[in-house]
Amino acid sequence: MDHYLIQGGNPLHGEVEISGAKNAAVAIIPAAILCHGVCRIENLPEISDTDTLLHILTCMGARVRTLDRGTVEIDAADVRLDPLPDEMFEMTRRIRASYYLIGSMLGRFGAARSTMPGGCNFGERPIDQHVKGFTALGAQVEVGSGFITARASSGRLRGSHIYLDKVSVGATINIMIAAATAEGLTVIENVAREPHIVDLANFLNSMGADVRGAGTDVIKIRGVSSLHGGTYALIPDQIEAGTYMAAVAAAGGAVKLTNVIPKHLDCISAKLREMGVEVTEFGDSVLVRREGALRNTNIKTLPYPGFPTDMQPQAGAVLCCANGISSLTEGVWDNRFKYIAELRKMGAVVDVNGRTAVIQGVPRLTGAKVRAHDLRAGAAMVIAGLAAEGVTEIEDVRFIERGYQDLVGKLRALGADIRCVDVPEEETDPAGINAG
Numbered sequence: 001m002d003h004y005l006i007q008g009g010n011p012l013h014g015e016v017e018i019s020g021a022k023n024a025a026v027a028i029i030p031a032a033i034l035c036h037g038v039c040r041i042e043n044l045p046e047i048s049d050t051d052t053l054l055h056i057l058t059c060m061g062a063r064v065r066t067l068d069r070g071t072v073e074i075d076a077a078d079v080r081l082d083p084l085p086d087e088m089f090e091m092t093r094r095i096r097a098s099y100y101l102i103g104s105m106l107g108r109f110g111a112a113r114s115t116m117p118g119g120c121n122f123g124e125r126p127i128d129q130h131v132k133g134f135t136a137l138g139a140q141v142e143v144g145s146g147f148i149t150a151r152a153s154s155g156r157l158r159g160s161h162i163y164l165d166k167v168s169v170g171a172t173i174n175i176m177i178a179a180a181t182a183e184g185l186t187v188i189e190n191v192a193r194e195p196h197i198v199d200l201a202n203f204l205n206s207m208g209a210d211v212r213g214a215g216t217d218v219i220k221i222r223g224v225s226s227l228h229g230g231t232y233a234l235i236p237d238q239i240e241a242g243t244y245m246a247a248v249a250a251a252g253g254a255v256k257l258t259n260v261i262p263k264h265l266d267c268i269s270a271k272l273r274e275m276g277v278e279v280t281e282f283g284d285s286v287l288v289r290r291e292g293a294l295r296n297t298n299i300k301t302l303p304y305p306g307f308p309t310d311m312q313p314q315a316g317a318v319l320c321c322a323n324g325i326s327s328l329t330e331g332v333w334d335n336r337f338k339y340i341a342e343l344r345k346m347g348a349v350v351d352v353n354g355r356t357a358v359i360q361g362v363p364r365l366t367g368a369k370v371r372a373h374d375l376r377a378g379a380a381m382v383i384a385g386l387a388a389e390g391v392t393e394i395e396d397v398r399f400i401e402r403g404y405q406d407l408v409g410k411l412r413a414l415g416a417d418i419r420c421v422d423v424p425e426e427e428t429d430p431a432g433i434n435a436g
């Protein structure tokens with residue numbers, strides 16, 4: 001079992017290259033099965049979620065070739081719906097984005113079968129809006145015994161008008177993928193506007209689809225009979241970039257982040273500036289510097305262009321290091337504060353009331369043994385560990401590795417004292433410190 005050990009207190013200095021966007025990659029890989037021709041995807045992050053999805057595609061009969069770091073070719077000519085091996089369903093159960101296979105199988109075959117998706121646990125994660133979309137496109141959808149099956153009554157989906165009752169990234173993506181090869185026009189209203197929604201639209205269009213309006217709250221898709229192959233480079237990861245910005249804010253120092261789109265970081269940069277962090281934008285890089293004390297602020301997460309929920313735990317760790325009282329409100333998920341209990345082990349003073357955490361900054365966090373409850377909670381632990389006095393040991397780092405390419409290597413190159421150690425399973429949490 002891998003753990004991270006961090007000796008806190010080193011400011012960060014230097015340059016870090018941001019990888020391709022995880023949440024774009026996990027949508028675009030499944031969408032590649034719509035293409036009759038080879039899809040070359042560049043700037044793909046090397047993380048376990050993308051490895052899992054590529055493996056799932058090979059289980060379906062796709063040929064996947066890794067060309068060099070960050071570039072793969074997917075040839076989905078021989079992809080099939082039946083038979084699908086049990087091994088594939090073990091993987092689809094583990095990750096959230098596996099539900100995009102429903103949209104892509106429906107688009108390719110007019111039928112789909114997969115498991116209910118896994119992913120980070122922050123309360124209920126319904127899929128009613130996905131089902132609403134597929135149903136409107138003419139599919140009969142059944143959810144039961146851990147599986148989702150769907151079948152287009154007429155063999156091919158038909159364009160439709162869909163209003164999402166909730167702004168959902170996943171439902172927007174799934175319906176876009178399914179509608180790309182449906183017959184006729186699909187209009188989706190009240191859609192999510194995250195950068196990876198635009199990236200998916202650009203990918204689909206570069207493969208021959210006709211998707212308009214991504215980035216606004218109405219998307220129009222004129223279905224085409226099939227997509228062709230091509231080459232597409234993913235956008236940089238907004239949340240990975242934000243995580244390094246937060247790390248500099250908490251630990252101090254000056255770091256240049258390269259391969260970023262500064263516009264996507266506006267909401268994060270604005271909050272960090274309020275806290276006294278300098279953020280200077282260049283064409284495709286930002287310089288983040290923090291020398292003086294951090295000021296308190298209030299943050300509420302919202303769908304894009306609001307402050308991202310996927311930066312909420314990292315922001316929580318930074319606010320623990322600021323002077324005064326801050327408030328942090330979660331506007332997307334019901335239960336995304338589990339990591340607060342871990343921060344308290346490091347001396348954080350936080351009261352959680354419903355969806356709001358009130359954080360009293362402390363002069364210094366102290367190292368402790370903590371757990372990564374999920375991907376971003378784990379990132380928050382790393383940030384707290386970098387800023388803390390003493391040694392922090394983080395368990396369950398496999399969650400972190402689902403979404404951050406070489407976090408340890410990139411932080412070490414910036415001067416952090418962090419390493420990954422293999423701890424035999426029986427030695428993990430010997431006193432049951434983190435049980436339950």
Ligand code: EPU
Nearest residue numbers: 023096097125126127128129130166168169170310332375
């Ligand atoms: N919702 C519904 N019904 C649905 C779908 C969503 O009520 O059918 C609700 C959810 O319960 C939630 C809200 O709508 O309250 C937003 O959920 P959304 O569908 O936008 O989330 P998601 O697609 O399941 C993606 C990211 C998450 C990120 C959210 C919000 C992927 C694979 N996951 O999840 O990313 O938190 O959007 O931005 O893209 C992460 O990267 O750490 C992560 C968890």
